[in-house]
Amino acid sequence: MPAEKISKILKTLPSNPGVYQYFDKEGRIIYIGKAKNLKKRVMSYFNKDASLTGKVRVLVSKIADIRWIVVDSEYDALLLENNLIKEYQPRYNIMLKDDKTYPWICIKKEPFPRVFPTRNLIRDGSEYFGPYASVKMMNTLLDLVRQLYPLRNCSLNLGKKQIEAGKYKVCLEFHIGNCLGPCEGLQSEEDYMETIRGIRSIIRGNIGMVRNQLHELMKQHADAFAFEKAQIIKEKIELLDRFQSKSLVVNPSINNVDVFSIIEDAQAAYVNFVKVASGAIIQSHTVELKKKLDETTEELLSLAIADLHPRFTSGATEIIVPLMPEFQLLGITYTVPQRGDKKQLLELSERNAKYYQLDKQRQKELVDPERRVNRILDTIKKDLGLKEQPVHMECFDNSNIQGSFPVAAMVVFRHAKPEKKDYRHFNIKTVEGPNDFASMEEVVYRRYSRLLEEGSSLPQVVIIDGGKGQLSSAMTSIQKLGLQDKIQLIGIAKKLEELYFPGDPLPLHLDKKSETLRVIQQMRDEAHRFGITHHRKRREKGTIKTSLSDIEGIGSATAQTLLRKFKSVKNIKMATLDELKAAIGNNRAEIVYAHFAEEKEKKQDK
Missing domain, CATH: 3.30.420 (Nucleotidyltransferase; domain 5)
Incomplete structure (x- = not known):
């Protein structure tokens, strides 16, 4: 950048409102801006200010020349900037995207103007109303206009000379009442233009004014005893009322x-x-x-x-x-x-x-499915204050019922999606009794010490299902392994869906509709489901082994059949011999029945 040249330009800048233009070394406009005070605004780009973002610094590095246009007011500067941006479309300016060609209603500049929808704006003096984002709304408006006012829809040149020369004849539209025949001079241009004025008011939303005019005309017809004409006008007023009732009505005092x-x-x-x-x-x-x-x-x-x-x-x-x-x-x-x-x-x-x-x-996202994933990962990164995208995340959940058969489950999410082949179950080995904190410390240590031994990649984020206590226990293992700077631990408390970070007593509250919270909740729920399934299987196996498999002559298959039928060992003990026979056959039923009867007698003897 020719610093000397820019320095001279900055000294000559006026303090008036205006528009400034930045050019690169090839003479292309790269940025257009507006300012209340040109001198202050432009010089702010070149101050050695650490608050300037990287994007602005890149822009400044490319500026080779500056030009400006002085105007009378900030408003003029705003309009001029808008027009110049549209004309030159500079690289560093906001780009206003409106990629749909929306339709307009056109009142054509011609004798006996036609009213029709179009997507092409022709600068011929015609009036255009719109654009209409809803084609249905535009067509509803045009249908109302056609029902209220007879209009021509032909493309004939209805100049005065042509009509007087008798060049045209009325068509079917005249005979069915949709047109009043201006082509043969059956409708005056003054009367037709009065119709156009009413249509213009309706399109602009001034339905109340048109309604009042029609009501006055109806009264005139009634006073003149032209009741048929008055009835036609009354039907048009009712049509207007029905149309207005379909519009989204707000307070009638809010107008224009x-x-x-x-x-x-x-x-x-x-x-x-x-x-x-x-x-x-x-x-x-x-x-x-x-x-x-x-x-x-x-x-x-x-x-x-x-x-x-x-x-x-x-x-x-x-x-x-x-x-x-x-x-x-x-x-x-x-x-x-x-x-x-x-x-x-x-x-x-x-x-x-x-x-x-x-x-x-x-x-x-339909065009580029990865865009959605990147957007979600960027959102999680921002919400949780991470240094990189959390491509790999894991979540732990403890599962035990009254301390029996304690297990833990871990689920893995990659690119914000479940990676089920990497899910893992852990049977608690070193902890006696219902101690969730110690159990969490054990499984977290076992998981990441193994990953380190194998040289496998580590997750960026680990979610702990639990509050501060569970999180603190997991952090103890992470610190033992020296991973506190490599893995971000986060605890999620179920009651209020609060997120806790190690060493921070205050929880993070995310919006309930947040994509970040939704992903974390999905991981937590998936870990809970996975853990409960494993716990149930262990509990069933333990129950079978201790209460049923000890019976000589009864295998695991028979034990499973009995549990499916009677739901618990207690119910099996209370079952009659006939009920047992219906479930597993005579011989095995007699063995089971005799076993529990003998067990019952021993208890009574004691």
């Missing part, structure tokens, strides 16, 4: 308002726009803004409002937002609601933005 909400992730922001007119939501649209540098939420919201507000030709005088944007449009009132109907509108807008974000993520 725009709502903008924003949600973010590491790579992008999603801004939803909702338009409210006459107490009903008439439009909704969401855009994605690709982040390039460390843009603030206020800056991202400003850019989206600057783009969407004029694009939808909104005449709203109030904008509802979750926070005040960095730059504000002139003549507009900004409201950050705390409660009430406006707050509910903002929450509705946020839900739409969230759905759009999830839809985008699903599309990306």
Whole structure:
């Protein structure tokens, strides 16, 4: 970077509002920004400030030239920046992505204008309303218009000379009542344009105004005793009422308002726009803004409002937002609601933005399945404060019932998915009685001492099912093996789903919908299931060995049959001879019955 040249430019920068442009050594624009004070803003990039992020430092290293445009106000700077970014699409600027070509309603600039849907905007003076993210909503609106107003749908040139020359004849649309025949001069252009004014009001959401006009016209017909015409107008008013009842109605006092909400992730922001007119939501649209540098939420919201507000030709005088944007449009009132109907509108807008974000993520994950895994691992890494992605995680759970047959289970997750072939069971060898802490210390030591002996890879994270005590016991083994700097231990307490870290008395509370907590819970539940299954098998084998297998002539298969039938040894002892015969046959039933009868007699003698 020619430091001397940049230094001279910085000294000449004005303190006015404006837009600055950074160029690389090839003369390409790499960044465009706006500023309330050009001198302060641009110089902030070149101050030796440790707070500047790596992305900004890379940008600065590529700057070879700086140019600027002075404007009258911050608002002008915002609009100019938005236009320049769209034209040049610099590498380091926020990219506003809107990859769908949404349809518009066009009122064509021509004699007796047609009204039709289109995806192509032609700069010929025609009026365009939209875009409509919901094609169904647009078609519903067009159906309402066609039912209220007879319109031509032909593409004839209905100039005055052509009509007077009698070039055209009415078509079937006229005979079935869908058109009033302007091609033959049966409808005046003035009357047709009055229809267009009503249609324009409906499209803009001013249904109340159209309803009042129709109501006045109905009254005029009724006063003139033209009851058939009055009835037709009445049916149109009812049609309008039915349409409005299908719209999402909010407080009728909320009129001509725009709502903008924003949600973010590491790579992008999603801004939803909702338009409210006459107490009903008439439009909704969401855009994605690709982040390039460390843009603030206020800056991202400003850019989206600057783009969407004029694009939808909104005449709203109030904008509802979750926070005040960095730059504000002139003549507009900004409201950050705390409660009430406006707050509910903002929450509705946020839900739409969230759905759009999830839809985008699903599309990306279908194209690249590993993207979802990397996103989840990055989330876990961030939430747990890890140094690297937790590609390999393990979870331990103790399982014993009243101290009998103590076992432990370990499950393995790789890339946030179960790796069942690596699951392991542990029979507790060195601990007597129900001592969960000592049992945990034993199995953790056995697991990782073996991995070290084999030279196998170690997990980045180990989850301990239990609170501080279990975690402390596991940590004792980890420290004995010298792995405290290689493995992150985390305990999860079942009652409140709290996460504990070694040496930290305060738990970490994650959002209940957090993907990190969901993965940890899945591991914990899987370890518990795996451990209970093994414990049950050991308990059954132990029971069989001590109570049934000692009976001479009774094998393990017969013992299993008896336990499946009677559920416990106690029930077998209480069973009648006939019940035993039905289960295992006469000979073996008599052996079992005689064994327990003899055992009972011995107890009575004592």
